Amino acid sequence: MDEGAYRGVTVSGPSSEPAITERATGRDEDAPPTGPARVRATALAVHRTAREIAERVGAGEAGVVARVGRRTVSHRASGRERCGTSGGTSGGTSGGESRRADGVAGGEEPVRRIRLETLVQIQVPTPGRPVPLLWQWAGADPVAALRSAAAQVAGEIRAASAAVPLEAEFTGAVVLAPEVAVHFVHETLGHSLEADNYRHYAARSGLELGTRVGTEALTVLDGPAEGLETSYRCDDEGTLATATPLVDAGTVAGVMTDAAEAARQGLPRTGNGRRSFGAGLVQPRMSALRVTAGATPSADLIRSVRRGLYCRGAWGGGSVEEMFVVRPAYAEWIEDGELTGVLVRRLDIKGRKTAALRELREVADDPVVFNPVTGCGKNGQELPVSVESPSMSFGRLTVVPMRGASAN
Known part of the structure; x- marks a missing residue:
């Protein structure tokens, strides 16, 4: 993915008198065709929406910074091959504008489009120091996306003030909300089933083709899909993108x-x-990685837990060969199938990928799309990756207190 020109607007301060700054980079001929007025209006609307969410949960003093930018990006096939003109799905739809130099996807000429990127930072005041929260979205209509995520963002704001650091390691039942489950799937299955990683470690660590790794409710695919921003028609070698089954039942x-x-x-x-x-x-x-929705209502995942943790929000994750880590924003204790209102934060979910996957019990019916602005790193290269997943429940995962200084 080649990056061209960028036009961005940052909005901060109170909604009544916001401070607005603008930034533009790149060559004029590559500048996004939509003028800065539309970007500014979107940034103001995102900022106002974020402040409204904070005020509804009693955090009106929280500092809110909204950044919205429109970036020209181009997709280029590196070899002599040209991507086919049938099958597959064209690239993401952030803004809707696209320009093809030769009328055919792939080839040596780039296919250009406009990527809309939104980052919201919320500094929640606490007795110690402010706790930062981050919400991000790449794609069209970030205001609608933020409104649909309002309950998630509000929960993270409440937890920033009410949650206490996890004091001791917990191993037991864990339920992951969709925004945490996407990171779990990305780290445990996504990276492992990239062909070089599959050859280096995954096949011998329990993820060989044909191996049963979890409940029959788990089906995972990668490839073009509606709503996933990083869908594309062909890859950087000119190969037509396909919906690739990674895990089937x-x-x-x-x-x-x-x-x-x-x-x-x-x-x-x-x-x-x-x-x-x-x-x-x-x-x-x-x-564009996605987990097919299961048949279990998400509320039933919690009802089935005698004692465990319900993990919400997400700061991300990582993996090194067979090991993974996922960092939720916070978690709530479950007792006898009910949420207790007792919140903890500064926690990591860690373990061996295959062992964790084998503990998967249920896949819920509530899939959510995560189109991040920040990318995924591999061997020094960073690329955007979208993920969609419903909630998931596990019979036994290990959750540990987060050590050392961190953003959350």
Whole structure:
């Protein structure tokens, strides 16, 4: 994904008299065609919406900063191949404008479009120091996206004031809300089933093709999908992007490949050969990862837990070969199938990927899309990746107190 010009607006302070700053980078000929007035109006609306959410939960003194920008990005196939004109789904729809230099996706000429990026930072005042929260969205209509996430954001604001740090390690039942589950799936399955990682460690660590890894309710795919911002028509090698089954009814069913790994391992090319701007190396990378909705109402996941944690919000995660970590914003204790109102924060979910996946019990019916502005790093390259997942419940995960200084 090549990055071109950027026009952004930052709004801070009270809604009545907000401070507005603007920034523009890149060449004039690559500048997004929509003028700064529309970006400014969107930034003001996002800022006002975030302040309204904070005020509704009694955090009117919270500092809110909203940044909205429109970036010209282009997708370029690196080889001589040209992406096919049938099948697949065209790239994401952040703003709707796109320009093709040759009328055909792929090839040597880039396919350009406009990516709308929104970041909201909320500093919640606490007796010690302010606790920062971050909400982000890449794609069209960030105001509507923020409103749909209002309950999640409000919960994080409340927890910033009411939650106490987790004091001791807990191993037991855990329910992940969708915004946490997306990071769990990204780290445990997404990275492991990228073809180079599959060859290096995943196949021998319990994720070999044909292996049962979890409940039959788990089905995972990667590839073009409506609503996922990082969908594209063809990858950086000119291969048509396909909806690739990774896990089918709890069994490992596929691997995401680039041309080199497909040839090396005798696997089909799936259209996952990607590289970041300025990089020469194409790698097998996730694009638009999604978990199919299950049949269990999300409330039933909590009702089935005698004692455990319900994890909400997310700061992200990471993985090194067989090990993973996911950092929720906070969690609420569950007792006898009921939420207790007792909140904890500064916690990490850690463990071995395959062991955690085998503890998956239920997949709920409440999928949520996560289109982050910040990217996913691999071997020095950072690329945007979208993820969609419903809530998930696990019989046994390990949650540990977060050590050392951190944003949350």
